[in-house]
Amino acid sequence: MDGVPKELDLPTFQRVMADGEKLERIGSYRKAIEAYTTALEAVCPNGPMEDPVGRVCLCSRSRCYLQIGDHEAALKDAEAALKDDKTFIKGIFAKAEALYFKGDFEFSLVFYHRGNKLRSELQEFRLGIQKAREAIINAVGSPEACALEVPAEPVDTRTQSAIVKANTQRRTNRTQGNLQQTQRGEGSGKADKTVKQLLGDLYSDRQYLEDLLSEPWAGESNPDMAQLVSDGISYLDTRADFWRQQKPIYAREHESKLRMTKKATTTLKASDTQRSTAGSAKATTVSVPLSAIEEKLDSGDCTGAIKQAKEWLARADDPSTTAALHWAIGTAYLDLDDVDNALKHHTQAVALARSKGVEKAVLGRCLGGAGRAHARAGNNADALKLYNEKLPLTTEPAELAWLHHEIGRALIDAGEKAKALEHAEKCAEAAVDATSTQWRLNAAVLLGQAHVANDDHNAATTAFLKAKDLAAELDDAAVTVSIDTALAKLEITV
Numbered sequence: 001m002d003g004v005p006k007e008l009d010l011p012t013f014q015r016v017m018a019d020g021e022k023l024e025r026i027g028s029y030r031k032a033i034e035a036y037t038t039a040l041e042a043v044c045p046n047g048p049m050e051d052p053v054g055r056v057c058l059c060s061r062s063r064c065y066l067q068i069g070d071h072e073a074a075l076k077d078a079e080a081a082l083k084d085d086k087t088f089i090k091g092i093f094a095k096a097e098a099l100y101f102k103g104d105f106e107f108s109l110v111f112y113h114r115g116n117k118l119r120s121e122l123q124e125f126r127l128g129i130q131k132a133r134e135a136i137i138n139a140v141g142s143p144e145a146c147a148l149e150v151p152a153e154p155v156d157t158r159t160q161s162a163i164v165k166a167n168t169q170r171r172t173n174r175t176q177g178n179l180q181q182t183q184r185g186e187g188s189g190k191a192d193k194t195v196k197q198l199l200g201d202l203y204s205d206r207q208y209l210e211d212l213l214s215e216p217w218a219g220e221s222n223p224d225m226a227q228l229v230s231d232g233i234s235y236l237d238t239r240a241d242f243w244r245q246q247k248p249i250y251a252r253e254h255e256s257k258l259r260m261t262k263k264a265t266t267t268l269k270a271s272d273t274q275r276s277t278a279g280s281a282k283a284t285t286v287s288v289p290l291s292a293i294e295e296k297l298d299s300g301d302c303t304g305a306i307k308q309a310k311e312w313l314a315r316a317d318d319p320s321t322t323a324a325l326h327w328a329i330g331t332a333y334l335d336l337d338d339v340d341n342a343l344k345h346h347t348q349a350v351a352l353a354r355s356k357g358v359e360k361a362v363l364g365r366c367l368g369g370a371g372r373a374h375a376r377a378g379n380n381a382d383a384l385k386l387y388n389e390k391l392p393l394t395t396e397p398a399e400l401a402w403l404h405h406e407i408g409r410a411l412i413d414a415g416e417k418a419k420a421l422e423h424a425e426k427c428a429e430a431a432v433d434a435t436s437t438q439w440r441l442n443a444a445v446l447l448g449q450a451h452v453a454n455d456d457h458n459a460a461t462t463a464f465l466k467a468k469d470l471a472a473e474l475d476d477a478a479v480t481v482s483i484d485t486a487l488a489k490l491e492i493t494v
Contacts (some may be wrong), residue, residue: 012039012042013039013043013053016036016042017035017036017039017057019035020032020033020035020036020039020057020061021060023035024060024064027067029064030068032060032061032064033061033065033068036060039057040054040057040061043057055085055088055090058077058078058080059078059091059093059094061077062074062075062077062078062081062094062097062098065077066098071101071102074094074098074101075099075102077094078091078094078095078097081094082095089115089118092111092114092115092118093111093115093122093128096108096112096114096115096125096128096132100128100132100135105132105136108128108132109128109129112128112129112132113125113129116129116436116437117437120438120439120474123398199236202236205236206233206236209229209233210233213226213229213233290321290328293305293312293328294328296308297331300335302332302333303332303336305328305329306329309328309329310329312325313325313329319353319357320352320357320359323348323349323350323352323355323358324362324365326345326348326366327345327365327366327369329341329345330342330343330344330345330369330373334346334372334376339373339377346366346369346370346372346373349369350363350367350370352366353366353367360393363393364394367386367387367389367390368403370386371383371384371386371387371406372406374386375409380410380413380414381414383406383410384410384414387407388407390403391403396434397431397433398436398439400430400434401427401430401431401436401439402439404423404426404427404430405423405439405442408421408424408427408446409446411423412450412453418454421447421451421453421454424446424447425447427442427446427447428440428443428444428447430443431443437470438474440470441467441471441476441479444464444466444467445463445467447459447460448463448464448483449486451463452486452490457490461490464483464486464487464490467483468480471483
């Protein structure tokens with residue numbers, strides 16, 4: 001009976017897969033790996049590629065392996081997920097991440113680009129491209145700083161041997177020099193704000209080790225112990241250097257914005273009458289699951305998002321969180337084509353976001369939502385006012401491309417042709433900075449429309465032809481048909 005294929009155990013898979021996801025969310029990565037392994041055995045008894053969900057499970061397990069530092073196992077799972085389908089988007093991202101965490105930044109960049117080409121709308125690949133590029137520059141320097149001179153004569157092997165020996169000695173001196181530098185007061189610049197941010201809780205350990213080296217016993221009488229302490233400092237410095245590459249400053253700022261506007265929970269202060277003692281109420285925290293609400297929006301469950309957001313709205317007393325909830329409700333209503341209710345909640349969101357102490361990123365998001373609602377209602381003047389207020393608050397290339405696109409469309413509808421062309425050109429510039437083929441396509445179409453509005457049919461034809469090439473690259477047949485129609489109208493007009 002060994003040759004008979006085993007049957008899939010879907011009930012077990014669904015149960016264990018859910019357990020694995022829950023364990024991963026709470027940070028129990030080793031237990032999550034065990035759960036994902038059991039899920040794979042249940043759904044893919046004849047091999048992980050027997051069923052498509054097996055590939056998804058492999059990517060989830062790969063993600064957990066990265067969290068515990070087993071980069072080889074993470075890469076192995078990612079490659080297995082891509083074995084039968086080289087375009088499997090989750091597998092491509094998993095492999096890019098595994099290569100990145102291994103320190104193979106150049107190869108990770110290749111796969112980030114590959115994923116971005118297939119799914120340019122996914123921000124994970126754009127951020128991956130940026131962080132991989134910066135990691136490469138941090139590791140080897142910019143191309144200008146790394147110009148290599150080709151010797152006129154072949155290099156003698158003895159010279160090469162001497163160079164290798166010198167490099168080895170240099171690395172040894174660097175490690176041994178930690179003790180001398182600390183005792184002389186040198187190298188203290190590393191223990192700055194950036195290193196503290198990179199090391200986190202380990203920063204206090206590094207300070208403790210430095211204090212140990214400054215003690216009288218850390219001299220010639222205890223060279224072995226002093227060397228161990230120095231090695232510990234070297235290890236922490238090495239990890240700090242890698243983490244500086246692994247999560248550059250711009251990536252940290254971007255994640256900080258996401259945590260502020262899309263964080264899983266936002267803490268709110270509320271009176272806790274059940275715990276009040278001696279006539280005074282104690283403060284407690286209420287977790288508002290903003291990310292769960294936005295997941296409903298992303299999945300199309302607008303009614304569920306509205307219901308959940310309104311339930312939390314009654315308990316929220318923080319302007320930032322209340323604004324975010326109104327934004328979510330307004331966005332859901334807009335997706336349901338209920339423009340009146342969308343305008344109502346987006347207007348409230350903007351009013352709250354303008355309160356003192358609310359982060360600019362929250363205000364920018366609410367302004368964008370309100371602008372969309374007014375544009376849908378045909379209130380171009382109000383939409384433009386809100387978009388222009390949001391403009392100086394926006395720095396992310398992809399968001400800038402979207403914003404200039406919306407402004408350009410509204411200006412065309414308002415008959416302001418010259419300004420529309422200006423924003424269409426800025427949209428194209430931002431799309432290039434965002435390395436997004438999708439936004440380059442959107443910008444090219446908008447440029448064509450702006451040139452048509454300005455009666456420049458030759459420039460419009462050029463823009464539409466470029467858009468057609470980009471649509472073909474994205475394999476977007478519907479857009480190609482629309483562009484062909486626009487080109488046909490131009491030929492008739494000419």
